[in-house]
Amino acid sequence: MTLSPVLKRLASPLILLSLLPFAAASCGGGDDDTPPPKTVLSVSGDVTTQTQFTLAQIQAQPATTQTVSFGSGTGQQTHVYTGASLWSMLNQIGITTNAAVKNDVLAKYVIATGSDNYRALFAMGELSPDFGNRGNQVVYAETINGTSAALSSTDGPLRVTAPGDVKGGRYVSNLVTLKVGTAVSAVHVAGGGTTTQFQLSGAVATPASFDLAALQALPAVTRTVGTTTYTGVSLWNLLNAADIQASSTIKNDLLGFYLIATGSDGYRVILSLAELSPDFGNQPDIVAYEMNGAPLTTTGFARLVIPGDGKAGRYVSNLLALEVVSAPR
Template identity: 80%
Template structure:
């Protein structure tokens, strides 16, 4: 199956950790008249070298990134100029633990960003990796207003995670206090490889189903061109949406805590956040392809997950046997 090989193990060098002696804040824009936030502590835990509490000064010691972002909110369109540390860099500074025996293991992980009010949003590691989705998410600590950069106000800060390119601001988690890195779970089992003729769509769905080539071809077709290849298939978001994603209305923007695990016949798997796919947020054109350049897929199985905007093809899962929707544990 087509994927990036030799993905390095993401663990922060000890000398870099020594440079940052670790000691142990919902979404949308805030009122610019709010006072600046004065304290920050960001917990980073889960599949990392060691659970860490970062101070604002330690985050500011990382290479600074300034970005202009625009998104919709309940109060209308917003544009902000934020300065902060790259989310990917920050996580790698702490050290993402991966299993070298698992091919592209980092692509089977995700990070949950949580605010002080327990509002959360999930990002797939492949979504934020510079090699793949390269979305440019950052942990912001300052905003430029009228030409002057200042600390985030108490409404949004002292820390806020950004989601550049998202249509709406649901994944801009304000008052960020926690980042948790986890390995995706799935009930699907596969090994040994081989060309597939069907896959299971399951998980937190009202209408799980089994799809073969005829079932896919009966759905509305889309085409996506990636390099010199033109794929034909079905929209991944449309497939999931029609199956009835089972969110909890009691949780604000509950969808933003869901992810999809795609598994191939050899056991290879990757993660896509549902927010990446949703037209309200990432609006990515991901698809389940069944033809390439007008011909049926062959050695890659009857169906292949295609992520057109990724820089490398590690999240393209060939010989699909399972697509499973999961709500990350709270």
């Protein structure tokens, strides 16, 4: 039988040798049977590198152990968790910021989402050691009766913590994604100056405008920071009175909301609404209109004050606007 030219070429030794790697790859056996490490956590959004972590990679991060207590549907819980710092992990990957914008990281947030699409939002200022320093972790182990063990099947293999929260709504179990976002504001800034009023808008049923008289007509609270005593109104009460438009059909929908505070010069920071809610972070933040018994002057008639922060980067002077936003899903 005479071979066709095509078959003669296929039968040549060089062609046969060139096919061997493909033949070997298609056969079982040896190390090729070992499945690749499974991704347990994806990090995306406004980061330098979209990253997928395996459990082993997370366990290789510098770890700390923390004891946390929080309320749940089954009563008060106390846990000892081991894991990696959420802030450190995000910074290792690289949070995308604009160097030309002062404290641009304070306009960023991260959303932690579980395998069931349950989510909770954390403001970067809340996480940063320079500001809120909450100590949130991505945890993979729990100490039970003095013995460290993997998280239970209901919580694991990963969970994010929210130290200091009153209730456990932001302890997202079966954590699968972290998405970094940037606040999107609808407020137009004219370019500075001393403010005499600010607007409350966004995802609220009752938008409003506040001047000094309007603030002074509300129940007053005081907060002392170092040697300075501020007088003003509770930020949470101000927002709650405007009726935040969270969905009643989505479990803890409020945990996906954030607040943008904007000054007259365009300086912008965000807080998660969970930071403010008495059910979760319960932070005593205020919109101040007096400092040590005297009206604010060059800092505008109203100033956002965050008493628990290490630095004053989230103290927004010449307050121009407060916007309530539900982060996109």
